[in-house]
Amino acid sequence: MKLALRHVFVLVVCAFALFPILFVISAALNPLGTLASTDLLPSGASLNNLTNLLTSDTYPFARWFFNSVFIALTASFASLLLSMFAAYAFSRMRFAGRRVGLLALLLIQMFPQFLAIVTIFMIFTRVTELYPAFGFDTVWGLMLLYLGGALGVNTWLMKGFLDTVPKELDEAATVDGATHAQIFWRVIMPLVTPILAVTALLAFIGTMSEFLMANVFLRDPESKTLAVGMYGMIAGDHRNANFGMFAAATLLTAVPTVSVFLWLQKYIVSGLTAGAVKG
Amino acid sequence: MTLDVREAAETREAPRPRREVTTAFVVSRIAVLAVTAAVLLYAAPPLVASRSWAALAVLAVTAAVLAFLYLTRRFIPAKYLIPGTVFLIAFQVFPVLYTVSTAFTNFGDGHRGDKASAITAIETGSVRQAPGSPEYSLTVALRDGEMVFLLVDPKTKQVSLGTGEGLTGLSGAQVGVTGKVLSAPGLTVLKAPEAAARAQEVSALAVPTRGGVIKANGLSRAVEGRAALTYDAACDCVKGEGDVWKADESQGYFVNAKGEHLAQGWQVNVGFANFARVLTNPTISGYFAGVFGWNLVFALASVAGTFALGMSVALALHHPRMRGTKAYRIALILPYAMPAFAMLLVWRDMFNRDFGLINQFFGLDVDWLGQPSTARLAVILVNLWLGFPYMFLVTTGALQAIPRELTEAASIDGATPWKAFRSVTLPLLLVALTPLLISSFAFNFNNFNAIALTTEGGPFPAESPQVGSTDLLITYTFRLAFGTGGAQFGFAAAISVFIFAIVAVISAVAFRRTRRQEEVYA
Numbered sequence: 001m002k003l004a005l006r007h008v009f010v011l012v013v014c015a016f017a018l019f020p021i022l023f024v025i026s027a028a029l030n031p032l033g034t035l036a037s038t039d040l041l042p043s044g045a046s047l048n049n050l051t052n053l054l055t056s057d058t059y060p061f062a063r064w065f066f067n068s069v070f071i072a073l074t075a076s077f078a079s080l081l082l083s084m085f086a087a088y089a090f091s092r093m094r095f096a097g098r099r100v101g102l103l104a105l106l107l108i109q110m111f112p113q114f115l116a117i118v119t120i121f122m123i124f125t126r127v128t129e130l131y132p133a134f135g136f137d138t139v140w141g142l143m144l145l146y147l148g149g150a151l152g153v154n155t156w157l158m159k160g161f162l163d164t165v166p167k168e169l170d171e172a173a174t175v176d177g178a179t180h181a182q183i184f185w186r187v188i189m190p191l192v193t194p195i196l197a198v199t200a201l202l203a204f205i206g207t208m209s210e211f212l213m214a215n216v217f218l219r220d221p222e223s224k225t226l227a228v229g230m231y232g233m234i235a236g237d238h239r240n241a242n243f244g245m246f247a248a249a250t251l252l253t254a255v256p257t258v259s260v261f262l263w264l265q266k267y268i269v270s271g272l273t274a275g276a277v278k279g
Numbered sequence: 280m281t282l283d284v285r286e287a288a289e290t291r292e293a294p295r296p297r298r299e300v301t302t303a304f305v306v307s308r309i310a311v312l313a314v315t316a317a318v319l320l321y322a323a324p325p326l327v328a329s330r331s332w333a334a335l336a337v338l339a340v341t342a343a344v345l346a347f348l349y350l351t352r353r354f355i356p357a358k359y360l361i362p363g364t365v366f367l368i369a370f371q372v373f374p375v376l377y378t379v380s381t382a383f384t385n386f387g388d389g390h391r392g393d394k395a396s397a398i399t400a401i402e403t404g405s406v407r408q409a410p411g412s413p414e415y416s417l418t419v420a421l422r423d424g425e426m427v428f429l430l431v432d433p434k435t436k437q438v439s440l441g442t443g444e445g446l447t448g449l450s451g452a453q454v455g456v457t458g459k460v461l462s463a464p465g466l467t468v469l470k471a472p473e474a475a476a477r478a479q480e481v482s483a484l485a486v487p488t489r490g491g492v493i494k495a496n497g498l499s500r501a502v503e504g505r506a507a508l509t510y511d512a513a514c515d516c517v518k519g520e521g522d523v524w525k526a527d528e529s530q531g532y533f534v535n536a537k538g539e540h541l542a543q544g545w546q547v548n549v550g551f552a553n554f555a556r557v558l559t560n561p562t563i564s565g566y567f568a569g570v571f572g573w574n575l576v577f578a579l580a581s582v583a584g585t586f587a588l589g590m591s592v593a594l595a596l597h598h599p600r601m602r603g604t605k606a607y608r609i610a611l612i613l614p615y616a617m618p619a620f621a622m623l624l625v626w627r628d629m630f631n632r633d634f635g636l637i638n639q640f641f642g643l644d645v646d647w648l649g650q651p652s653t654a655r656l657a658v659i660l661v662n663l664w665l666g667f668p669y670m671f672l673v674t675t676g677a678l679q680a681i682p683r684e685l686t687e688a689a690s691i692d693g694a695t696p697w698k699a700f701r702s703v704t705l706p707l708l709l710v711a712l713t714p715l716l717i718s719s720f721a722f723n724f725n726n727f728n729a730i731a732l733t734t735e736g737g738p739f740p741a742e743s744p745q746v747g748s749t750d751l752l753i754t755y756t757f758r759l760a761f762g763t764g765g766a767q768f769g770f771a772a773a774i775s776v777f778i779f780a781i782v783a784v785i786s787a788v789a790f791r792r793t794r795r796q797e798e799v800y801a
Contacts, residue, residue, distance in 0.1 A: 006595040007603075013592050013667075014610040020664065021613055023636055024625055040636055082363035089359035101360070106714065106790065107783055108371055109721055116374040116775075118768050119381070123374065130325040148370025151363040156718065157673065160711040164680045180355055181303070198676040202669070209618040211728065227620055234624065243628075250621045257616035261609070 027247035034240050038247075049244035053252075061249060063222055064229040067139060068208055069256050071225060075143050076203035079150030080196065086151055087158035088184055092170065102159075109152045117216055120145070124217070137220040145213055154199050161195040162188070197264040204260050208253065226253045311349040315342050341365070382553055382772035390531050390544045390769075397545040398510045401517060401533070404543065405507040409491050412503040416458030417495055419474040419481055420466040426480050429460040429468070430493065430501055438463070441486035441493055441501075459499065474498050508541075517541065553773035566746040566755070571781070574724060574751045577659065581723040582716055584663045589670025590708070594700070597678050608675075615668035623732035626661045630733075648734050651748035658749050662729050666719070677711040678704075717786050724782050725753045752778050 019040070027038040031046035053061050089095075090102055124145075128135025135141050169191070170183045178186070189196075211227040218224045224232075226249070234246045319342045326335040345365075348357055384390075392400075415430040428441035431454055438460060440449040452463040462468055474481060475498060486493040491505035508519035517524040517533045524533035524541055531547035532540035558564055592611060596604045614622070629636040630647040638644060647653045681704060689699035723729075730736060736747035736754045746755055756774040 003598070003600060006598065006601060010592055010595050010607050010611075013588065014607060016664070017611055017614050017668070020622060020625060020629065021617060023629060024617070024622075040640060082366065085359040086363045089356040093356040093359075095356040098356075103790070106717065106721075106786060108367070108375065109718055116371075116378045118771075119374040119377040120370075123377075130329060130331075131322070144366070145370050147363075147366040149367075151367045152718070155363070156714040160714060161676070161680055164707075164711060179301075179304075181307070184359075194679055195676050198672055202672070205615060209620055211620045227618060230618070230621060246621070247625075250618060250625070253618045253621070254613070254616050258609070258613070261612055261616060 024247045024250050027244055028251050030244050030247075032244070034243055038243065049248040053245045053248050056245075059229060059233055059245075060221060061229070061252075064224050064226045065252065067223065068226040068253070071139050071143055071146075072204050072207040072256070075146040075207050076200055078143075079147055079154065079203055080200055082147065082150040083154035083199070084158055084189075084192075084196070085184075086155045087162055088188060090155065090159045091162035092167070092188075102156075105151055105155060117212065120213070121216055137218055137223040139223070142214060142217050142225075145217070146207060146210070154203065157199055157202075158192065158195055161192060165191050201257075201261055201264055205257050208257055308350060312346060315345050318342070378772045379776055381769050382776050383548055383550060384546050384769045385531050385544075385549045385552075385767075386546050386769040386772075387767040389542060390546045392545060394526070394545040397543045398517070400543045401508055401541055402506040402510060405519065406492065406494075406504040407507055408502050409505040412491075412505075414496075415493065415501040415503075417499050417501040418460040419469045419477070419495075419498065420460070420463065421469065422466050426477070426484055427466065428484065428486060428493070428495070428501060429463060429466070430486075431458050431460065433458065441484075443484065443486070445487050446493065471498065549769070553770045554776075556770065557774055557777055567752075570746060570750050570752055570755050573655070573748070577655075577662075577749075577751060578720050578724040578726075580659050581662045581666060581726070582720045584659065585666035585670045585719070586674075586712075586716060588663065588667040589672075590674045592667075593671050593674035593678055594704075597675070611671055612668050614664055615672070619665055620728060620732060622665065623661065623728060626657075626664070627733045630657050649738050651738060654734050654738055654749050658729060658733055661733060662723065662726065665729070666723075670719075673712060673715055674708065677708050680711065681707050713789075717789050720789070721782050721786055724751070724785075725778065726751065727753050727757070730754045731757075752781075 023038070023040055026040060026042040028049055029042040029045050029047075030038050031044045031048055053059070090098060124136060124141060127141065132138075133140060134144060165188070170178075170187055173183045173187050209227055210225075211231065214225050214228045215231070218228055221229070230246060230249050230253070233249065234242050319338065322338055323335065326338065345361065348354055348361060413432050413434065416433060418429040418431070420427050420429050422442075425442075429449065429452065430439045430441050430446070431437070432439070436454060438449045438452040438454060440447050449463060453461040455461045460468060469477075478498065481495050481498060484495065486501075488503060491503050493501050493503045495501050506519070508517050508524075510517050514523075515526045517526075522535050524535045526532075527534045527540075528547060529549070530540070530544070531549075532544040534540045556563065557567075592607075595601075596607055627648070632638060632644070632646045632649065635647070637647065645653060647657050685703050685707070686699050689703050690696070694702070730749055730751050731754055734747065734749045736750035736758065738749075739747045750758075752774075756771065756778070
């Protein structure tokens with residue numbers, strides 16, 4: 001009975017979550033490929049939009065796809081490691097400036113970043129002159145920029161989670177003669193796999209759909225990410241005509257994210273901490 | 280003196296217990312040093328070549344600090360904090376501080392460079408063909424690979440050599456009937472197509488003369504122009520066209536007696552003028568309160584809505600006998616997996632009055648984004664759709680960190696599920712998630728994309744097209760500062776500082792409450 005209520009509630013939320021996606025699928029399958037002719041349920045099934053997209057000369061979609069996945073995977077892995085280090089220090093160690101550091105992390109987040117875009121543009125104009133490999137139109141420069149935000153939300157999320165991991169575990173390891181590095185890699189890291197999985201997913205998704213910075217940064221068609229490239233696809237006059245192609249591209253963009261989620265599913269589900277405390 | 284200090288340091292370190300040196304210890308130290316050295320070797324040469332000594336000094340100090348930090352056994356927390364902090368400082372803190380410092384200047388269109396470049400721009404911008412000056416016949420030539428002009432005076436048939444340094448006489452040149460130079464000693468004369476291929480270089484070359492410059496006009500003509508406006512260092516003013524513009528260092532403009540200024544200015548420090556403008560300019564401060572109120576509602580509704588929905592679903596699924604959680608989870612996470620910017624544009628089209636999905640589906644004829652109240656409802660709904668999967672994910676993660684024994688214990692003690700949730704689960708969830716809720720609030724307070732990609736701030740009332748009903752502070756100021764009036768970065772930076780202050784104060788209050796909570800529960 002109560003279980004049934006739970007199912008009904010979740011189903012209603014699922015319907016809310018899924019109907020815009022159904023609309024996008026319908027648009028992607030729509031043989032006419034325009035916005036005005038798209039309905040909630042597909043009026044016909046055709047792969048026109050998909051073939052148009054993949055064979056297009058104006059929009060090198062495959063290239064954008066590769067750029068996006070490469071940047072998102074590398075940047076989210078690196079930022080995860082960086083923020084995990086910081087979270088370990090903030091959660092397990094007591095030092096001067098700990099509270100201030102945590103507050104500063106929150107505060108920096110609150111500055112409207114994109115208004116600093118003018119400054120970032122000026123900084124990277126200089127960087128492009130000095131080190132072309134990390135300048136505009138390169139994935140590495142954009143990646144450095146993304147790593148600048150690594151410490152923000154992720155550190156707080158992981159610090160909050162680490163705080164719930166019993167300190168007795170690392171105290172026991174210390175008594176056994178483990179160094180702080182050994183505790184970090186051998187005790188803490190295996191325990192926080194669930195939250196690492198969640199955070200990795202969040203970082204991956206965030207990077208995949210980051211638009212503002214990438215739009216300033218990548219101007220060469222070959223170096224664009226999906227977000228930047230696809231925005232150009234329905235800009236101005238192309239909006240109605242390219243909507244089917246845009247919808248197909250949206251679906252393809254979601255594929256890597258959904259795959260990462262499915263891949264990480266088992267880590268998210270398993271409650272490793274509970275096991276450790278019982279053991 | 281230095282010797283004393285070193286001795287003192289050594290005596291202090293002596294009693295510290297020595298740990299054994301493990302292989303991992305040595306390997307990690309070598310790795311850190313190698314990476315630091317590699318970065319130093321890569322980054323230093325271009326800085327030396329461009330004589331950026333300040334940047335080089337920062338680089339050297341950073342490298343030295345890093346090397347020291349990872350070689351010593353002390354400062355253990357810093358070892359873990361530094362890697363992320365380096366990136367944070369370089370790509371977030373520094374740009375933010377830089378932006379804040381521009382808030383005190385008039386940096387923007389017309390005030391981009393320093394005074395010298397403004398004077399150059401004013402003088403070259405006012406160049407007209409000097410009255411009575413000859414129109415030379417132009418031949419482009421190369422001297423040791425460097426481009427030069429061969430100029431033939433149409434009346435005297437005299438040939439001169441024009442370079443970037445100036446004009447000199449040239450003898451021994453062969454001049455054709457059209458006035459073009461056919462050959463000249465020591466020079467390679469370029470044929471028309473060759474010259475056309477380097478048209479950019481041709482138009483860039485300016486030959487300075489007394490009182491003006493000679494510039495190419497096409498590929499076969501060159502004229503001498505004079506600057507109508509010239510800068511006079513003696514009076515620190517620009518003269519010409521029967522008027523005098525005096526330099527006004529407080530505005531960064533050349534201003535004449537009537538108070539008019541030349542278009543080109545330079546960057547100056549304006550103190551608190553930008554901040555004063557936010558507070559006193561009627562078009563800006565007049566709507567500030569209204570926009571601020573809606574901004575608060577939008578951010579609070581977004582956070583509360585997404586958290587309530589996300590947490591409810593997570594709790595509904597967090598039950599040992601719940602079937603199909605895997606499938607539900609995938610369905611619920613899908614909105615988050617879709618690219619947000621694309622879905623915002625899709626939502627905008629779904630709210631379209633004429634062929635939008637919402638009206639079609641419910642058989643309505645509502646102009647959703649055209650009326651203030653429905654537009655506001657629509658953007659909150661869109662934001663709920665975009666944001667609740669995130670809250671669902673983090674709550675699911677946090678729920679799994681709460682030991683089941685606690686809720687089990689509560690139910691054994693006879694607590695109803697609601698009571699167990701209220702007094703055990705929710706407080707524990709909040710300990711882990713409040714910082715995230717605060718961040719989420721800060722994010723939504725400045726959620727530029729959610730508004731800019733859907734309503735663009737509209738609908739705009741007819742009487743005040745400056746501010747729309749769904750405008751957040753950030754979209755509103757963005758339009759004011761970067762919009763039709765031209766880029767005013769200094770002013771925009773000042774408004775950013777205001778927004779930052781507002782969000783920081785609100786969050787600080789929330790944070791203080793959290794701290795009290797954390798002390799109670801953790």
